[in-house]
Amino acid sequence: MASKEICLYPPVPVVHVPVRLALRDIKPPPTTDSNKDDNNSKNSHENDEKKKREALINSNFTNFIHRDKISDIKIFIDGVQVNNSPNAEEKKKSPILSSISKFFSGDSNNNQKDHFYGTPDAQFIPLNKESAIFIPGVEHANKELTISFTMKKKTFELKSTIEYRHQREWTSIGAQDGGDDAQHPIRIMQYNIQADCYTSPGGYPGCPPYSLYRNYREHVLSNYILEWKPDIACLQEVEVRMERLRNSLVDAGYQHTPLCDLAKYQEEQAIVYYRTDRFDLIESLLVNYRQLKDLLKPKQLEPLARSSCTSKYIDLLGDSMHHNKFSFALLKDKQSGSHILAGSVHLYWGAPSYDVNYFLQVVQLQIFMKLAENILERNSLPKDTPLVVSGDFNNGPGQKAYILMESGEYSLNGYPLTHSFNMKSSYALRPQGEPKYTIRTKHFFGSIDQIWVSDKLKVSKILEIGDHYPIQLPSLTDPSDHIMLLADLYVSNNNDKLTTTTTTTTTTSTTTDDINNTNE
Structure with missing residues (x-):
């Protein structure tokens, strides 16, 4: 137990x-007249003390x-x-x-x-x-x-x-076949930390108001993330303004993929953190869907832009500021020398029509997987290089984006969307399959967060969610409406299926010009 x-x-x-x-301390204003008599000085001192007491009692969090x-x-x-x-x-x-x-x-x-x-x-x-x-x-x-x-x-x-705060248990996923790599698993964290701009106290009546504010949540988040010591953390709804959280992770030995431009009112983004004592960064990429012409090769973008099935979704992505900034980090393990490509995604949600949401998501995902192919190609790496795509997909089993990730293909009104990777969801390897929920709010709960891994990666164990969460998140001890997921992975030497048992270098930064030079 x-x-x-x-x-x-x-x-x-x-x-x-x-x-x-x-x-x-609240310092009294300096006395400018040195010729005041003792009585005036005494009265001045009493007034200063009175003002000081009033400021203390009527503090607005600045005193x-x-x-x-x-x-x-x-x-x-x-x-x-x-x-x-x-x-x-x-x-x-x-x-x-x-x-x-x-x-x-x-x-x-x-x-x-x-x-x-x-x-x-x-x-x-x-x-x-x-x-x-x-x-x-x-x-x-x-x-x-x-x-x-x-x-x-x-x-x-x-x-x-x-x-x-209830403790969570691990579920082991079968025997290990990765040799030395299996002895040094790569711990992947998936966590939508909930942006501060989405935590209005009025929307969470069951949560103490002070626990929804940035100062409190950043402190809890940094401790919670560091407690589990992930090698790679894929986070969503990360705000550039979250400096305390970012500083605490950097001080603990992590670095992150590029930040979006706060001056352009880009409130939140998906980001990848990685341990600098374990990985060298080979390439990092901020995927902004408002800049697709700078990201995709013409032969990849033009069919999507021309087709009547997909063109309107490309236009919508170009106009949206919402859930449209993802990240990639291509890393090299300092110990094993193997490469791993990690992507953090947050698929779109917010259109008035469910169909528009789901169709936008599969177009986003199609583009993201094409960008993964491009990164491997730019760095002369094989297509079976270990790949992790982790995020808030706003999709669960049987839904459109999940089907595209799992099968590698989806038909959008007759237009074929595909990717070339063989992917599986880490938590789907549980005996019970995907968890009942990864988000729990007053209005919605469901299983919409996943850690997808390519067939070169095997899952050693995953952290169970359990059933102890309150009806509504966030709470005092869980600072987001989403639940953190954790999986230990290793590079496999073969593709044998595993059984499941339950138990309690040189760094380059890719710029738009670099990408344009490789576009065909």
Whole structure:
């Protein structure tokens, strides 16, 4: 049985109140007249102190409580006072509790200081167990946590919720035949992290409003992604503005494919992160469907643009700013020397007609797979080079894009759409097939996220989803409406079918000019 763990994100409560627990002094305005008498100086000082107190009380998240203002602190679970500290008596003797001082001051050299609240000059709550004044246990799950503290004879209560994050189990997929490569699997993460522009509190009434904001979600996302240590992470709905998330992943040794141009109001995109200690980047490509003429060879684009079956969808893709920026990363394993091409996709959804959505998706996918062929050709690599196409397909088993990926062909009103790769979905190898859902919201739940791999890659194990999720995501511990998928892969020495058992270099950056030079 998997070990149980209680998670409070961040490890100290983040609360939706007009006063934030952190340190920032509000300096009074400088005195310009040095000839004022003592009474005027005293009155000026009192006015400054009054303004300072008013600013603290009426904070709009830009001002913070100084730790010296705190004189007492108590913790309650569902209204019952608790004390989780073994040194409680010793701390009570301190004029200002040592734990509170540590709790609010933090480490002045803490690298996270410049990123968490977006206030580089502020000391903030350090996010670690040593500095936490309360560590929740299993018995506290789903109960209300109240922190009561006194500031200048005024008592404030800050409320947060303790949420239990269930552990997930692995399913092993048969015997391994990959030799040395099987001993060093490639861990692929698939995760639509939900863009901040789609997390309006009004759309998620069951989720505490503060947990939908970017500061909170970026902290949870970075910890959640790094916890699983993926070699390659295919993420969707990534915003350029998510600097804290990006910085935390880069600091942990990851790099990413190109970012879109924020100045052109391109809100979100699909992206590939990869571990720099394992892979060398050979080529990366941002696939913007508004620039198809710069991406596809003329002989690939012209038939799609001329056909009455597909031309209107090409036009729609050229006009859309929505779900139209995907990514490729061609990587070389530093240890084995083998290449792997990883693609992150987010197929279109948002047209008023279901048919338009589904037809746009298969056209997007057809183009994406052609671009995969082009990348391998540009780098003189064989067509059976290991390929991973991971993403939010907005499609499930039996639907159009799924059929195209699985069979390699689909007829769009008589127009043949094809690709040359033999692909399989990692989670379809489970005894039960694809999971019941990979997204769970108030309005929709279904299995629409997949990790597709070519026949040169074998699946060693996948991370099960389970059935413990609330009716609606996101939540305090799961920061997206989609559920993260994880698969361990290895390069196979043969194509034998596997049985399933369940258990608990030189880097070049491709530019538009480079692509045009290879177009025919």
